[in-house]
Amino acid sequence: MAKSSSKHSEEVNAPLAHGATVLPLVTIDDYNNELRDKNGFVGDNANKKTFQQKLDDWRKHVRKFGDDPIGKVATAKLSKKKIEALLKGDDMEAAALIMGAMEDFAQDFAEVIRKFLKDERWSKTERIVVGGGFRQSRFGELTIARTMVILKAAGIAIDVVPIVHHPDEAGLIGSVHLMPPWMFKGYEAMLAVDIGGTNVRAGVVEFGREKKPHFADASVWESAIWRHADDEPSRSATVEKLVAMLQELIDKAEKANLKPAPIIGIACPGIIKADGSIERGGQNLPGGNWESDSFNLPAALMKAIPEIGDHSTYVMMHNDAVVQGLSQIPFMNDVFRWAVLTVGTGLGNAHFTNREGMKAR
Template identity: 45%
Template structure:
């Protein structure tokens, strides 16, 4: 008779959902909702806001003669098409896009100024910009123009000293790779591979993240993406996520890759310690905003085991998780923040633990 294999050791519990005290960094604040006379200031600097600005400039051009961008509505134009127009040279269409970019950068600089006045952002030395917008030519131009605006003499000293730069990971990877930082130090110590989920108002991404000892060199080695916003009616988002995870698990089995029995989830909204979502999930299906909805429990019910061990889920705000992917690159500053420009504008601010940021400017 074959000897009975020893029981698998029970992995340590991940931090509480939405925890602001992680092993290497403290989350000073996230999902801030700052208002002015126009409403929430963050609504002025999202991809949705850029499309609205573009539509407004096109309407002005049409009143003066004709719309140089043609018949396609602004919200239906692809990023590739807008990038092509923006780089097409000295044309009326390119100038129209440039005017929208310029006004957007004004608004983004204004939003940053308002955030920097919040107590949780005071002392921030660097802002990293994530989200799908920074992947486009128009997004990169807008970020550069915003950085230049913050350097002008009429800005407060804190804004003039601020560094503004894109995150290192691509838009499809940052919200997955950052999930490694949600694991307890014991699970990160030896390195390994894990499943991560990044839920947005338009897309959901699931991936396998491999990382080295201590959680270093996190990289997404397999990824599945679903544009749930294109589904007719309200898609069953949990069912879709579970389907993507099962595809990834099957691929890992074929490869002989052992996965940690943990799911790291980034989700819009304020994530409570019990795993419920308080506010900020307005772009997700309506049932997600009900008090009875509990995403970690739903995931555990559908994926009860990974590699023969009970599945554990740790969830945090999606902007926080995307920001955490930048942690290895922010060790030269003490305080930093992330803005994620997507369907909405996500925000989070961080303080590195003792020993990080010494000598930072």
């Protein structure tokens, strides 16, 4: 048999690695793209803070001529539930303020997407799914839809849609696609972790009782969340807390006779190197210095939890936007090239091309 010399073939046949660009069902064309323009990072024009600034600007305009219908509470203190209530409420002026911010944000978001699409790795993108906390609200969903309309009006034929799952769960569910399915045979679930700048989530992801293709019915069976931003822990304290969260979840799964695979998937900000260390992008993680050459989270977890059930623990880590995007694989068999943008504290991003295992159009 002829020996392949292509780099692509080498990657496909290479051993499993953290931050891999070739996964069982997709190739990762790009992630954590730090796209810049003359004003700085392009992603800074589409995040949680940007939306708050848009709303704050509208409130300042209104205050020049009378009372602010939203009241005296600072914009940064407005919860998603409060903004939702204002949008749906009887005070038309307050609702109009929210709508104004939504329109301004959608215009900026559309421009951000235009700039990403100019990157050759994002060319011919057919669909962009939007995740992150912004998506989990009615005003977020409407803003996403408005963004798509703006792009289509400009002649850019692309779908821009909310991520199917709750973004908190998508960041856990996506881990099932980091490994080939044969690694899960004989098991009903796996452990997953999603580490962010504000929260750490850990959960048990059940593969789905109906065994649908590509884990289409995978779901979060049980999860725990820790808002580490309130505690300002050290890096080592963060790892200790995470280990405790995982161990509690393992115990719960075993007591419920749910057999978890000896596998932990991790979603984490930044560029993830093949050995599981973080090259860059981990500056907002609790305790700092996650990019140190002497720190490796997968290794730390395997040392703290050496076994799950009767087998040695295996840990696989990738970028958080990548993992959130991977959760959408079952719903992407009608397109070939697609992407994810996660709107939260920052703008996470990743671009995918379906591989042969997917039923591309």
